[in-house]
Amino acid sequence: MIYLYLIATVLIFLAARKLLSPIKSPLANPLLVSILFFIGLFSFTPLIYQDYATANIPFIWLLEPAVVALAIPLFCQIQQIKQQFKAIMVSCSFGVVIAISTCISIALLLTDDKVLLLSLLPKSVTSPIAMAVAHETGGLASLAAAVVIAVGLLGALGGFSLLKFCKITNPQAQGLAMGCSAHAIGTAKAMEVGNEQGAFSSLALVISGILTAVLAPFFAWFIGIMTTI
Amino acid sequence: MKKNIFITATELVRSASILVLFLYLGKVIQYLSHLPIPGSIFGLLLLFSALSLRLIPLDYILPTGSFLLNYITLFFVPVGVGLLQYSQLLSTYWVTIVVSSVISTIATLISVGWLYQRLSK
Incomplete structure (x- = not known):
């Protein structure tokens, strides 16, 4: 039963x-x-x-x-996405670099455990991507999955309050920020807040997930250097 | 009345089949490409392309699609409870994980939101 x-x-x-x-x-x-x-x-x-x-x-x-x-809300916002395509790509690329570099640099102050650092690297992207990235770079897929879930919950809980506090009120900006920082769990929250937030969060989830997979080897190389010095 | 139920059932089956089809197309791409990107993300991109190119009308996928999107948060409950499996790992490294993830998540939220708000004006 x-x-x-x-x-x-x-x-x-x-x-x-x-x-x-x-x-x-x-x-x-x-x-x-x-x-x-x-x-x-x-x-x-x-x-x-x-x-x-x-x-x-x-x-x-x-x-x-x-x-x-998630293709549905994305398709419903296709006009806005076309209009803002450049701003979306620039913001998401910037977001991915910030998400990885801030996390790794702070963690480097606290630890020199290479496996832990590599498992933290993909913390902002959806768990299947994060697990694959951690596995390929030499991190621990299960630890990456756990961190990803915790980060997603954190974003879903505090994300919108923080954005409002910082006067980020544009629904598209809120959606992108949620998708870049809190992946699918953040996107689920964004869908509850509004269609536009949901669509832009889905978009950021996809773009930042793919970019993280592409950029991960470079950051893994950097972690390798920093932990051997 | 009977006909309505029949139509609803057909629409549900049709929309579910299309979503599953796109998911599996995505999984095939993942399998063939060996990229660390899940099949569901490829499926999302393919379905988005099919909708944009008007190959599939939105109405065909709405019945199952909107149901799944309404309950997507519910599906994350078992994912979150799964953190239990990692309690050992998390408790060993918790200081580093919490400090770096919290600061980095806040930095990402603010920088993406702020940058986009400036660029899109």
């Missing part, structure tokens, strides 16, 4: 969404609350996480066609 866990995921998420909707705090996030609920459940009771993972595989499958379906 482990498939009760599948139903439990749906029920807890829908309940969290319903109960938390009147609360305006970014921490009152149904995704975060549902995840914490299950993490608490498997940490503090004898219930077994592996059963939950097996039962919820259908949702992991559904993520793939859902990513393909």
Whole structure:
């Protein structure tokens, strides 16, 4: 009867969404609350996480066609994308370089563990890309996946509040920032905020994912030099 | 009434089939290209191209597509609970991970948003 866990995921998420909707705090996030609920459940009771993972595989499958379906909001914004193509490409390229270079340079101050640094490198892109990049450069795919999920949650929770605080109110700018920094989890949040935010976040997710895969060997080479000095 | 149900069912099957088809086309490209980019991203790009070139009308994919997009956040719940598997790794390196990821994520959010807001005016 482990498939009760599948139903439990749906029920807890829908309940969290319903109960938390009147609360305006970014921490009152149904995704975060549902995840914490299950993490608490498997940490503090004898219930077994592996059963939950097996039962919820259908949702992991559904993520793939859902990513393909992100073509829909993208297509609906095609006019705006064409108009702003240059600004989009410049902002996303800049974002990728900032995302990787700030993360690596700060981490270099704290550690000289090459495997850890290489696993942090792709932290801002969607987990399949991040895992592949970490694996190819010599990082740890599982550590990369864990960091990616944590970063995505962070962006989804605090991203929009931070952007508003910094007077970044243009919906397209908000979407690109979310997609570049918090990949698919950030994009899911952006879709809830608005169509334009969702579309531009999907776009940034794709562009920054591909650019990160392309630029990763260069940054990995840099990490190699810095850790051998 | 009966006909309506039949049409809805057909539309659902049609839209689901198209999405799955594009996903698998994307996976074929990934397999053939050996690039570290997932099949779903290629599928997204192919579907976007097909929509832009008017090869597929938007209505054909909307029934399943909008359903998936409405619940995409739900699908991330098991992904997040999966962090449990990595608790050992995360607790070993948590200081470096938290400090570098938090600062870098804030820097990325602000710089991308700010730059685009300036460039797009």
